[in-house]
Amino acid sequence: MAIQRTFSIIKPDATKRNLTGAIAAKFEAAGLRIIASKRIQLSLAQAQDFYGVHSERPFFGELTEFMISEPIVVQVLEGEDAIAKNREVMGATNPADAADGTIRKEFALSIGENSVHGSDAPETAAEEIAYFFSGLELVG
Numbered sequence: 748m749a750i751q752r753t754f755s756i757i758k759p760d761a762t763k764r765n766l767t768g769a770i771a772a773k774f775e776a777a778g779l780r781i782i783a784s785k786r787i788q789l790s791l792a793q794a795q796d797f798y799g800v801h802s803e804r805p806f807f808g809e810l811t812e813f814m815i816s817e818p819i820v821v822q823v824l825e826g827e828d829a830i831a832k833n834r835e836v837m838g839a840t841n842p843a844d845a846a847d848g849t850i851r852k853e854f855a856l857s858i859g860e861n862s863v864h865g866s867d868a869p870e871t872a873a874e875e876i877a878y879f880f881s882g883l884e885l886v887g
């Protein structure tokens with residue numbers, strides 16, 4: 748597998764509890780290099796756009812309100828097989844199902860307040876990176 752880039756969000760439940768550094772340390776320990784990082788606060792329209800694929804799901808309102816409730820940290824992670832590696836480090840969506848040592852097992856509060864987002868495929872990774880960062884901001 749070649750070197751890939753993936754997009755990550757440290758979510759409001761984690762920034763609020765000062766877990767930004769602890770989560771970044773997990774990425775770095777897994778061999779993922781943080782090549783871009785910024786702290787922002789989403790508007791409701793941006794949160795609805797970002798999670799548009801889930802717009803028909805019953806939890807959409809709760810999810811988008813949560814995502815705008817506090818600042819988030821958006822990052823680009825680079826490394827060997829970065830998309831799958833990041834999903835592995837994140838753990839399962841529901842922290843109750845997440846493996847030991849994963850971010851969600853250690854830090855997530857619930858299936859909704861689950862501390863991190865990570866792209867699920869090369870196409871979504873490219874789209875999500877381009878939505879939040881210009882090429883000049885990616886310093887590999």
Ligand code: DAT
Pocket residue numbers: 801806810839840858859860861863864865867
């Ligand atoms: P993931 O973030 O692991 O890629 P997903 O894409 O299926 O998971 O869902 C996006 C987010 O939506 C997820 O991180 C938290 C929220 N979510 C998913 N399923 C949920 C549910 N059953 N109840 C509440 N929130 C949910």
Ligand code: MG
Pocket residue numbers: 865867
């Ligand atoms: Mg997803």
